[in-house]
Amino acid sequence: MTRSIRPDAVLVQAVxxxxxxxxxxxxxxxxxxxDGWKAWAYPISVDLLLVAAWRRLRGNSRSRLAWSWFLIALVASLGANVATAGLLDLEHVPAWLRILVAGxxxxxxxxxxxxxxSLTAGDRVPVPPAPAAPAPAPDIEPVPAPEPAREQISTPAPVPALPEAAAPAVPPALVDHARKLAAEHRTRTGADIDAATLRARGIPEDLATSIVAQLA
Structure with missing residues (x-):
């Protein structure tokens, strides 16, 4: 089954x-x-910069960097169109224009x-929120030993031990992120990463010591 080919007016106009x-x-x-191949490379360079900036704008329309380079490439393209429309003597190009073209x-x-x-907001590694701090251990008063009887001295009852506060749970994703930071730190300095360095790289303070212990 053959399909009729109909030219797209917008595509033809773009070409x-x-x-x-x-x-x-x-x-x-x-x-x-x-002259030569260098003259043909200039329009390719301008168009590629225009396309690269436009693709970044499609992903993040608020990027000032993408808007700046899109406008620079657009001005370069429009400036060439206007300059070659008879407003500029191409036989005697001014020095400032030669400098712009060369640069x-x-x-x-x-x-x-x-x-x-350049990294956008979507490219950064998300750091999971720090878990809630564990509830403090309840205060348990020691049980006093009973008084010994006159006829038989009984041993005092043992005092129950205070429960230890549970260590905060560390998310696996945060451990993987800290492992990457530790590998980078070891490559750069030759030493293992410590809790202070992890806190400086964005790891929550209450989890940095636990993560260092897991990475040891």
């Missing part, structure tokens, strides 16, 4: 706009002294690196 913007960026880079690769590399390696 035309992309091709024209690509050509304008190439022409501007060539006029600024970037664009470093700027695009910085933007791509920040977009690729």
């Amino acid at each position: 035309i706009a992309g091709a024209l913007s690509f050509a304008h960026l190439h022409d501007l880079a060539a006029a600024a002294g970037q 664009w690769p470093a700027l695009a590399f910085l933007g791509g690196t920040l977009l690729a390696h």
Whole structure:
């Protein structure tokens, strides 16, 4: 069963706009002294930065970093379109524009690196909430020994031992997270991690000592 192929007007318009913007960026880079394959690399760099910023915006629309680099790439694309529309003499490109074109690769590399390696709110490892503190042990008064009888001296009754407070339960996910921190600390310093370092890395204070004991 064959299906009729109908052209999508939006897709056709996107292809035309992309091709024209690509050509304008190439022409501007060539006029600024970037000849050969380098002139073709500039429009690819601008479009890739634009796409990378847009993908980060789809995941987190409030990211200031993604919005900043999206606007930088958009200004670069629109600026090339306007500059090649007859407002700029491509035979005599001003020095400031040559400087901008020559510095664009470093700027695009910085933007791509920040977009690729910056953490968003969803990328951070969630730390489980600290469990509730155990209830204090009840105070038990010792039972006094009975007075010895005159005819027979009985031994005093034993005093019951006070119950020990149960150690706080440590979630397995928090132990796994602390184990990763300990491995990183051992690799960096060559020593085992202590409770103070775990507390500084976000582990709750009442659980740091128990976790250090489990990791020993």
